[in-house]
Amino acid sequence: MTKRLQPAGAEDRESVTGAGLCVRCAHLQVLRSKTSTFVRCALSDSNDEYARYPPLPVRSCPGFEEWG
Numbered sequence: 001m002t003k004r005l006q007p008a009g010a011e012d013r014e015s016v017t018g019a020g021l022c023v024r025c026a027h028l029q030v031l032r033s034k035t036s037t038f039v040r041c042a043l044s045d046s047n048d049e050y051a052r053y054p055p056l057p058v059r060s061c062p063g064f065e066e067w068g
């Protein structure tokens with residue numbers, strides 16, 4: 001069974017404060033392993049111009065949409 005990723009919540013966002021613009025973006029997804037936290041861009045699922053795991057910090061992004 002594949003786990004469906006959800007948009008990041010407030011707690012997730014607090015854990016990736018160094019990610020730049022992604023922290024405030026509606027497309028942010030946060031994945032965690034036992035040792036690492038990954039910033040994933042959900043826009044990459046439908047648009048090849050966006051990296052699944054963007055180089056951080058993101059300072060400028062045309063796909064940015066304010067979260068919340």
Ligand code: SF4
Binds near residue numbers: 027028040041042062
């Ligand atoms: S659209 Fe841009 S700012 Fe938003 S999560 Fe993706 S890379 Fe980050």
